[in-house]
Amino acid sequence: MSHYSPLISALVTLLLTLILTLSKHGTIQDISDERSLHDAPVPRTGGIALMAGIMAGWVLLFKFWAWWIVLPVLGLFVLSLVDDVRGLPPRTRLIGHFIAAVIVILGAGISWIWMLPVLLYIVWMTKLYNFMDGSDGMAGGMALFGFSFYGIAGLMGGNEAFAMLNFSVGAAALGFLYHNFYPAKVFLGDSGSISLGFLAAAFGVWGWQLGYWPFWFPILVFSPFVMDATLTLMKRARNKEELSEAHRSHYYQRLVQMGWGHRNTAMAEYVLMFASGVSALFALSLDARGQGNLLAWWGVIYMGLSMWIDRRWRRHQELNEKVSDAA
Template identity: 50%
Template sequence: MFNPGGVWLALLALPVSALAVWLFSRGRAARLALDHPNVRSLHTTPVPRTGGLGMIAGIAASWFAAGVHLPIPLSVGAALLAVLSFADDRHNLPTSLRFLAHAAAATWLVTTLGTNWSTWLWPLAVLFIVWMTNLYNFMDGSDGLAGGMALFGFGTYALAALLQGHPDLALAGGVIALAALGFLLFNFPPARVFMGDAGSIPLGFLAAGLGLLGMVRGSWPAWFPVLVFAPFVLDASITLVRRGLRGEKVWHAHKEHYYQRLIRMGWSHRKTALAEYVVMGGGSSIALLGLFVPASMAMGIAALWGAVLIALMRLVDKRWREFQVNQAAHPPD
């Protein structure tokens, strides 16, 4: 049963998350997981990657206080992935163990949500969750980017669920968006803390899980979550496919994502983040519009937006090739 008073308690996500992120970014807590610069980094000084712990703490506390009721595999699965991912931040766990945990959490959730699904939908849904869980992690390399995606993406979930008459789902998404805003107070350029896997992995799981939950409950069609998070889904997916076709180990860190290329070509972290926010805002607006027009028109709008995103990525590809040629002709001293 929805509790209207929970809305006010949900607002605590912002200050609780901000306070927790601040605490985890200082002193001994910050040293629990430091992101030291290397050849693949976009920063030049060590930065704590403990901010995700504070953000997840803010989400959990606010969900509890506001009485948010979600399927146990979704909330508990996200919590368990946060614990495992924090261990990975500290000790670099084997890739096989991480993927096994992601697949197990996804399978647990799909088993709960997909009781009436066709057999072929089960593996597709599991793959979708595992894919989104890992793709989100790839965006935590630039100041303000992963937190901004959470703010726009889960905020759009919340607004869509509210408009469709599902206040519990709206409350769940709204809490995550507010917690992300609390994190952004310390992560917006210049970043003083990053999420780390402890934050980005659970967020990716929740992005997919809430997306599927909204679909099952009739809040939105299947294309809606993909369109909402399309900028990072396309960036990460196309980059990984290209690396795979070249025979590279796709799970290894690198600096070939589109946002990374922009920064390497001279864009500031702030300019890159703001540009991504514009794209995320555009995609969110189009996704919300698609909920209130005929299905055929919605699919046409989604296809058009996808074409716009592809065109922007091709433009970055072109500028990147020109940049590489210029670098080869005029190498730095």
């Protein structure tokens, strides 16, 4: 067992991210569009450094690999990297996500009763992580907290190898964050965000199958991303908006636009990520009723936060309209 894997992952990611951001010109650049919260082009090469860091750390844990996680994540990484460079049709990307999810289901030996829910969970987690990668420090921070809590739960279950695999992902995210926290010098790109979303789902399924946590645990750990993306999608569908169009209506995007900025928004999200992860670990020691009560309270918390931000956003728009009319 190598306890150096997380350290290697962090250092390799940190070094490669620095090297890949030395040049401000190149093929993989994030150009501002309707979804962006930035004006100037920023390199989208962070995913390359991140995956290199993860795999470097995982080399020391080779005999503990689950092929049905490693192979599909590498496939998604390559597919998403091509998308970053050349652009791929949404249908092609979605087919790749479904294929990766099917491989996990077959490799993990999921019961037929759970096949469809698990398939949809993996695909949605993969996509929503990409949706939530739109502000400095957000996606890297969620990976740092989320996979660290996965690792702690693995240690609680007595599986050091499983824990180190997850800690390596979290450590790589920490190495990436050094250059991604506000003001960001590099973005993950689809190659990074899609890979992290898939790993969050795949390890969530693996830990559930191993008996380290119930099915709700990964959802609660990553709930800051799950709730924001899901509620935003539901609102846009209710408003009959074109779901495939770029937008800036996620709750975290609205906080940035209302004046919180990237730094304050990220710090507030970190508090939420830490709280949801700690409570998820705590809930593992509760009975079914206690777990249900805790999940219900988190539902109340998220509904309250969403209503508060929606109300503040309406006031923000009204004020902007008054300023525009006065001008």
